[in-house]
Amino acid sequence: MEIGFLGLGIMGKAMAMNLLKHGFKVTVWNRTLSKCDELVEHGASMGETPAQVIKKCKYTIAMLSDPCAALSVVFDDKDGVLEQICEGKGYIDMSTVDAETSLKINQAITGKGGRFVEGPVSGSKKPAEDGQLIILAAGDKSLFDETVPAFDVLGKKSFYLGQVGNGAKMKLVVNMVMGSMMNAFSEGLVLADKSGLSSDTLLDILDLGAMTNPMFKGKGPSMNKSSYPPAFPLKHQQKDMRLALALGDENAVSMPVAAAANEAFKKARSMGLGDLDFSAVIEAVKFSRE
Amino acid sequence: MEIGFLGLGIMGKAMAMNLLKHGFKVTVWNRTLSKCDELVEHGASMGETPAQVIKKCKYTIAMLSDPCAALSVVFDDKDGVLEQICEGKGYIDMSTVDAETSLKINQAITGKGGRFVEGPVSGSKKPAEDGQLIILAAGDKSLFDETVPAFDVLGKKSFYLGQVGNGAKMKLVVNMVMGSMMNAFSEGLVLADKSGLSSDTLLDILDLGAMTNPMFKGKGPSMNKSSYPPAFPLKHQQKDMRLALALGDENAVSMPVAAAANEAFKKARSMGLGDLDFSAVIEAVKFSRE
């Protein structure tokens, strides 16, 4: 199976490499073409432009840094995906973009007769390297079905969620639960500490009970040391909380706990913590002038 | 090692049985004495009153239904623990009581020369039977150390948390985190559903990620079926949220997410859901007249 691959950032490179390792023929492209070299050494072909890649491959996956890059790769004059996309071809955008961007790309691709799937992922560098991503796919069902062999290599599980936009929405829901949980956890750690209890012991207790989860285990010890190396920056978490609340607004869902959590993240941003890990929200709970 | 055991409710009976099975000599008492029969068949002795049990045993554990029962067993004229407690003896109350009750009992016991440990547990019937409780102990350190062999049989882990009251406080902190997490989870499930996503698929996605935990796995499927068999009644969860917020009040800890979660539990109570499982708070999130 031949696959085009656009975008060789941290995530994209690891994903394309996995495809190669599992016997896929891969044609790669990256805005800075030199980033293609390593992949080519491992057997990949290289395209000069997105349009070239599309022309060559029946299926093309994109993994770009943000909505702006995702749009530009598709719509660029002469070089863009739209120049060559046509009936019979499939385009799978696995970048993390908002539902609106996804819908715009979908409309353009299908307008040319192509098929489109959005497939944002849950998981970062390590799961990408290990082929352990969770893929939240939506859009053209036949394309999804045909792409499953690639998804099986890239992730531990891929979900088909229906119409385009649902992948982006599901990611917001998941991140909202995560943001509220992080606040619940932070308040607990601070309450323990200020009440004369050990917040390290609280970690041990939580770890033994029904709430034990990898996030508490992974982040708790560094939070107790006021260390927040950015795995998922707080400002991005806050943005996702805001977008999830907006999704609730659209559908008339009242979510007071998420709203309170969002305001705590905003307070943390106002404290200059936006670029730290989102677990730094505990600093907003902790803060007191005394 | 000889141990007295006061209170043979669901929890107490399972715990006393575990002690017997592991070779402890156990003398039991229960307000309704007939409940002692099964234990006696398995080799336990029986005391006629709490005072008799205390007289006979160096160490006595109590597992009573509520603060009122815990106080009455200690303070009852003629028959109570206080009648016989004295230097050299230890009293371990594992009932779930507030810090104030615990302090009152502690004062009375130590006033007579006895030693006291509070040891509320995390976990319910099944963990009690399996000896898998988590024990949040506080009070006399020497008594705690001497009691460790019994704790090892009753629980998978026992924590020594310092002065009397800390066991009760730690339990509040843990339950507060649990209550806020349950709200985060509920809001996510409802948001998914109202946004046209499958809340069952959300469960699958959460289960694969960094937030996966036994509580979401255990309660999610029934919540999606609007079924809330009471493992931990909502009204008790709300009471613990309130007490945790009061603890925060005492120590000037602002906890806006827990406060929002508490109001959601109160809304659920006002909807008549207080006796259902605390996961029924999702009904307060779901509710709409349309």
Added chain:
Amino acid sequence: MEIGFLGLGIMGKAMAMNLLKHGFKVTVWNRTLSKCDELVEHGASMGETPAQVIKKCKYTIAMLSDPCAALSVVFDDKDGVLEQICEGKGYIDMSTVDAETSLKINQAITGKGGRFVEGPVSGSKKPAEDGQLIILAAGDKSLFDETVPAFDVLGKKSFYLGQVGNGAKMKLVVNMVMGSMMNAFSEGLVLADKSGLSSDTLLDILDLGAMTNPMFKGKGPSMNKSSYPPAFPLKHQQKDMRLALALGDENAVSMPVAAAANEAFKKARSMGLGDLDFSAVIEAVKFSRE
């Protein structure tokens, strides 16, 4: 002083009439031209198109129903404001629009050499008729200064708030305070009632103290009768809360009370109360299944 006036809805008609009464020469236009008749009877001239009105008058005020209408009056091919606006002319848009719409109109007008002021108002039908509006103006200062005689007729006070967009923003801030106050009031009324106190007596007590204000006095009695005739629809109030929270998001201002109030309005919307007065949010506080 000659003034053009575009838009003769409930508000616009009352405002144009006031200008006439105070000796201004007024040229009116309305999409449905027949609505101009009454004004013409009182001495107004009529324009066939917005462009005609602009051509005739040095100053033109617009009072349109929503951002869409505001944009179309300016940008319409052939007939729109842009066809005739030019150096020396001033355009004052008093419609309630978002900052973005305002900035777009400003750019177009000034691009043609014209001057622009946004001037959203606080107050509805009655204050419009009585010339008692509050005008939140921003934009070209010289135009504002020249327009003051007209503002003095239309409102009891006009504020100059600086650059275009500030009028819209100030209105959001004011409406946010209003929405949170309405929730505070609603919670008080329900708490009184459920605690066995009279919510009518609470109104009397509030009326005598430092919190007495026309909104509580005007809406309290009907709220106590569960009557919510729509003066300001709940869905619009909720939209303004959302936009105010977004403004806070932009500027990293954490506003937990407004966020909680917004969620209460959303709950009320989910109960089907969006078209009632925003005071109907009390129904979301009141609601219980029992």
Added chain:
Amino acid sequence: MEIGFLGLGIMGKAMAMNLLKHGFKVTVWNRTLSKCDELVEHGASMGETPAQVIKKCKYTIAMLSDPCAALSVVFDDKDGVLEQICEGKGYIDMSTVDAETSLKINQAITGKGGRFVEGPVSGSKKPAEDGQLIILAAGDKSLFDETVPAFDVLGKKSFYLGQVGNGAKMKLVVNMVMGSMMNAFSEGLVLADKSGLSSDTLLDILDLGAMTNPMFKGKGPSMNKSSYPPAFPLKHQQKDMRLALALGDENAVSMPVAAAANEAFKKARSMGLGDLDFSAVIEAVKFSRE
């Protein structure tokens, strides 16, 4: 009409003086007796103990500093109110106490055959001097009716609210609305400021609209100067929010806005602002590290 008066603090002295001025015969007592001198100069008699005052007067009003003082005046051995209270006599406690204290005093007084009214007031020094207090009375209706002439002198309005405890509860409801309003106001002022608008102009705009009220007018200007001279200390306001939320808890009323406001006051307390005026909560909204 002869009235006893116990407690000559700032409030009590002003109130007793008003009674004298309006022709009442007043017998005063104060723990520090020398504080009676000024009143005696104006024609009052003096009692050596509360018991003496009760013995002499058919009606006795108390205005004491806190629940502890209120209880001690009633229950003191030999000298307390209980020594002389009896059928035919009335005791009116206008101190600010919790419902529980009020109920305790009521039980003791009525147990001796006396009649009791609680009458906490809304308003501080100035209204006390001007006879412009608002009186929230509850308890024995016949005593209330007989005391109206005195209430008419002390306040601009007195309310009869039913059974003992209702006065205290109504005061909590009023103060809760006040605390939430203060948060709404604070968030608005900060949002204006951080959005590049003038918070002084916001005060002017609010003052002209439907939300205008003496509290915003009185406290706004000093809040904009970060000045918080304590008229009503923040820690007391926060205590009342907490007690109002507890009242809501008892009656299953969910109040998310008051809960968010309470957490903001707690944050302010943790910042060391408890002894400043409750308007200092704006500092918790404002706070950011940058």
